[in-house]
Amino acid sequence: MHIERICLKNFKSFKDVTIKNMPSFMVVVGANGTGKTTLFDVFGFLRDCLTYNVKKALQTRGGFKELLSRDAREKQIDIEIKFRLEIAGVGRLVTYRLSITEEKGRPLVKREILRYKRGPYGSPYHFLDFAKGQGTAINNEEDFNLPDHALKRESITLDAPDLLAIKGLGQFSRFKAASAFRQLIEHWQVSDFHIDVARGSKDSTGYDDHLSITGDNLQLVARNIKDNHPEIFKHIKQAMQRRVPGIADIQTLDTEDGRLLLSFQDGAFKDPFIDRYVSDGTIKMFAYLVLLYDPKPHPLLCVEEPENQLYPTLLWELAEEFRAYARRGGQVCVSTHSPDLLNAAQLEEVFWLTKKEGYTPN
Numbered sequence: 001m002h003i004e005r006i007c008l009k010n011f012k013s014f015k016d017v018t019i020k021n022m023p024s025f026m027v028v029v030g031a032n033g034t035g036k037t038t039l040f041d042v043f044g045f046l047r048d049c050l051t052y053n054v055k056k057a058l059q060t061r062g063g064f065k066e067l068l069s070r071d072a073r074e075k076q077i078d079i080e081i082k083f084r085l086e087i088a089g090v091g092r093l094v095t096y097r098l099s100i101t102e103e104k105g106r107p108l109v110k111r112e113i114l115r116y117k118r119g120p121y122g123s124p125y126h127f128l129d130f131a132k133g134q135g136t137a138i139n140n141e142e143d144f145n146l147p148d149h150a151l152k153r154e155s156i157t158l159d160a161p162d163l164l165a166i167k168g169l170g171q172f173s174r175f176k177a178a179s180a181f182r183q184l185i186e187h188w189q190v191s192d193f194h195i196d197v198a199r200g201s202k203d204s205t206g207y208d209d210h211l212s213i214t215g216d217n218l219q220l221v222a223r224n225i226k227d228n229h230p231e232i233f234k235h236i237k238q239a240m241q242r243r244v245p246g247i248a249d250i251q252t253l254d255t256e257d258g259r260l261l262l263s264f265q266d267g268a269f270k271d272p273f274i275d276r277y278v279s280d281g282t283i284k285m286f287a288y289l290v291l292l293y294d295p296k297p298h299p300l301l302c303v304e305e306p307e308n309q310l311y312p313t314l315l316w317e318l319a320e321e322f323r324a325y326a327r328r329g330g331q332v333c334v335s336t337h338s339p340d341l342l343n344a345a346q347l348e349e350v351f352w353l354t355k356k357e358g359y360t361p362n
């Protein structure tokens with residue numbers, strides 16, 4: 001699954017913007033306040049809508065009025081995402097469109113559509129079409145040999161007008177495109193790595209596959225990779241040895257009092273350093289490697305300013321690792337202020353946001 005295009009209307013500074021030809025590794029640059037964080041938050045917003053409801057997703061962002069572009073002509077926020085997905089053996093371009101409005105102070109879904117073409121000709125078919133909690137969904141969408149009239153259209157009433165139809169329907173695999181899109185939104189991740197919470201010993205009981213948003217489970221994920229994917233751990237260690245002067249070895253340490261920590265061996269000294277006492281950049285580089293060599297990539301990973309605390313020449317390799325992660329199945333978006341990371345990107349990977357009269361123009 002690959003997101004190719006995002007079209008936003010009245011979503012904060014994105015009053016009317018279409019981002020086309022999104023690559024699998026996308027580097028977003030632009031001055032402060034041009035909308036980089038806002039762009040990533042489109043996915044955060046959709047996830048909150050999906051996990052809770054539209055009202056709650058709006059509330060955590062200051063309410064409908066805060067999210068709606070300041071001088072929007074219409075009281076309506078539109079998010080349209082086009083993604084390519086293989087359905088019945090063919091890569092199809094699927095469109096998900098969500099329009100949100102407010103009536104009598106209550107937010108609701110004005111329209112929610114999921115559509116794609118069934119064949120090479122004809123107009124796209126609405127496999128899911130809802131408004132204000134009512135709508136229809138096709139439940140035999142993979143029967144491509146059936147004529148249009150044989151498709152089974154179910155009428156469905158949702159529990160509330162501010163619920164997304166993909167929330168309920170996406171649970172069922174027979175709604176193929178809805179469930180794939182729901183999974184992308186649910187498993188989307190924005191990494192907001194905090195070195196302070198990543199450091200230090202952690203309760204050793206537990207098991208984590210993926211690095212968390214803040215990186216607070218770094219030790220647990222590292223141990224999991226070391227125990228279950230030793231070849232990946234070896235690769236990460238070798239990368240650290242090449243990039244951080246002095247690093248000879250990295251181990252996870254289970255202490256007698258049930259704690260787990262990381263130890264970094266500097267070749268010049270006999271005793272290793274525990275993670276609390278190694279440099280910020282060392283922890284950060286290690287965390288990125290743990291994140292990017294994840295055996296099961298997130299379908300969409302966003303990282304804000306990955307360059308912080310890293311030595312500039314390391315960013316070339318990091319860009320290549322983001323790309324490799326994307327090739328393994330996860331799309332990656334990073335924002336950056338680093339000329340070095342920008343240099344490491346290819347022209348078609350770079351998206352430059354600007355601001356004109358208060359808004360991010362097309």
Ligand SMILES: Nc1ncnc2c1ncn2[C@@H]1O[C@H](COP(=O)(O)OP(=O)(O)O)[C@@H](O)[C@H]1O
Nearest residue numbers: 012013032033034035036037038066068069070
């Ligand atoms: N409702 C709104 N209408 C128009 N612009 C908005 C609205 N809410 C926030 N903004 C603007 O959107 C921008 C958000 O920028 P942000 O995504 O944080 O930028 P960056 O991450 O690129 O620094 C800010 O300049 C802010 O003034």
Ligand SMILES: [Mg+2]
Nearest residue numbers: 033036037038
């Ligand atoms: Mg920002």
